[in-house]
Amino acid sequence: MMIRRVLATAVALAVTTPAALLSASPAYADAKATAQTPGRQSNPAIDKLKAATAEAQKAYDKASQAKADGAVELAKTLGELDGAHPLAVALAAAKRAAKDAATTKKNADQTVTDAKTALDTLAENATEEERGAAATTLSKAEAAETAAATAKAATDVTAAEAQKKVDDARGAAIRTHGVLDKAVDAARAVKVAADAALAKATKEAKEEGEDCEVEPGLNAEVNGLPDKLVAGTTTTFSVRVTNGSDRHMDEVIAYTGVHATDSTGLKDTSKFFRLQWSTTSSTQWQNLNKDSYIDGLGALKAGAHADVKLRLTLDKATPAGNGVLFIAADFYNKDGVCGGTPGADMYEFDINAAGTKPVTTQDATPSQSAKPATGSTGITPQGSSSGAPATTGMNDSLATTGSSSPTASIALAGGAAVLLGAAAVFVVRRRKTGGDA
Structure with missing residues (x-):
């Protein structure tokens, strides 16, 4: 098993920098993860x-x-x-x-x-x-x-x-x-x-179980997801999973999850969302739980890719607020080798109340693994026109951030707790059999 480094980063941010986590973009993407074997002391x-x-x-x-x-x-x-x-x-x-x-x-x-x-x-x-x-x-x-x-x-x-x-x-x-x-x-x-x-x-x-490895060549990216959604509407977009490595992958699965809060950041509004998927081999729309794996991708040879259609429906009662889409992918081979994307990309979007029309809407773009400039927090400010997943660039030390507004700090801390719970899904079992990830 491998505990994704993304979880540790998420927890660190949630409990020490709720303002950075929610007043800016949520930041879970990590370029590298370190596998830990059961026998290690630390x-x-x-x-x-x-x-x-x-x-x-x-x-x-x-x-x-x-x-x-x-x-x-x-x-x-x-x-x-x-x-x-x-x-x-x-x-x-x-x-x-x-x-x-x-x-x-x-x-x-x-x-x-x-x-x-x-x-x-x-x-x-x-x-x-x-x-x-x-x-x-x-x-x-x-x-x-x-x-x-x-x-x-x-x-x-x-x-x-x-x-x-x-x-x-x-x-x-x-x-x-x-x-x-x-x-x-x-x-x-x-x-x-x-x-x-x-x-x-x-x-x-x-x-018990063996660690899976990080596979930088495995990539999952979102196409066609707007950075602004309106309650009471349905949005169709896609996820492309690409095997950019030089090895064959016998079974590839994609992780997708949606989480949202109202404008205060204190209330989880994910219950108003319905996420469905379909693939070439599974053409019927299938419901996804709040956090779930899509297993209809099958095998991917080196250099190949597979597409998944996603359909996100927001109930008319969905409160205005903010949402995030998690994307990751894993693979399992018959010889027992397994692995996954280095982290999970997150695509943020605004949620507008039913009947409103966003002024501007742009599509989210795949993460470019950008490195922050010296002195920068490494986090893309919320409210920017880009719906791209955020990247952190933070090291192993815990950052600290303050807020001049007590009310804002409360909302941010509450939202941090919601997203922290969402991040916990990335504690994934990585067994050599690959059958119970």
């Missing part, structure tokens, strides 16, 4: 997985501590907003002013009422001087009432604004803690995925 892929799970644990512990610290800070902030916080002090003052203004307005209303009553109840024999004095008193009372009403309206506005500021501050504090809470969930998801990948890889490494 397995680089396993070692990297162990390091990755350790990093995932650290990230989870850090997120959990941040959440605990955040809870303390939230309680403190909410307490202050009920008392000594400047906004709370301003609100209390505004409420007092509004209350005083309301009392003044109430008294002014009563004064007007009393003045009207006094004027209306003057005796019939009241003098003109007495009637003039009563009218003057009413006029002054009405003017005071108008001023009191204006003052009350102003203080009510001030109090409402002060209340809104306190409510906004309260809401902001709660939302901040909610971000920390989601960060814990995202970190937990990455940790669980990393632990599962390590467990599966360790189990595979312990099972």
Whole structure:
């Protein structure tokens, strides 16, 4: 058996650089893989997985501590907003002013009422001087009432604004803690995925069987896959598997898998996808599972190729987001020799909601094994016009990347966990018999 180096790279990226994994292109392609035999003391892929799970644990512990610290800070902030916080002090003052203004307005209303009553109840024999004095008193009372009403309206506005500021501050504090809470969930998801990948890889490494070899001459490339797909549509494209080596391959199989998330990166939306295949020898469309092998290619002599038609249907309910298509190939010979492509190419594409029309659409192109320039991350930025599979160029060290947006980091970490789970399919059994890959 051979644990594909692509898995170790995927895990390392997922738990240490979720921002690089999802804000740019997912990066799993690896130019070379090292076969490990059961008797060796050290397995680089396993070692990297162990390091990755350790990093995932650290990230989870850090997120959990941040959440605990955040809870303390939230309680403190909410307490202050009920008392000594400047906004709370301003609100209390505004409420007092509004209350005083309301009392003044109430008294002014009563004064007007009393003045009207006094004027209306003057005796019939009241003098003109007495009637003039009563009218003057009413006029002054009405003017005071108008001023009191204006003052009350102003203080009510001030109090409402002060209340809104306190409510906004309260809401902001709660939302901040909610971000920390989601960060814990995202970190937990990455940790669980990393632990599962390590467990599966360790189990595979312990099972009996011979290693298969990396065959650089075996190539699988996609043709006709747009870099933008629309929910509710069906896209037909093809995969060409080429035996560029100088040996005959008795049985060739192609691995194909589709994975997707919504625009937040937190929700796996692959359930809305239906992937089917057909070949010259198997003309009927056959369904593929989420991750599966296509076994209708048969044998390939040196220099020959075989084509597989693929049909990808997106349900109308598919949320807008991002998707990736995995492509790899393996071979098995009757003499027990087996091998596969050095890694798995990934073709990224955007997913638009049903009824929308992409502005521009280009076809994905096969990987060119490009090497990144000095100082470059080696990752093609997401949103570029190319739908080509990404290549990394990273070495055995674990890279680190940060994000200025906590919300973005959470989404990226969640998406990293989804893709990490997808990458786990590349822990493939490589037995000499070739019958149970």
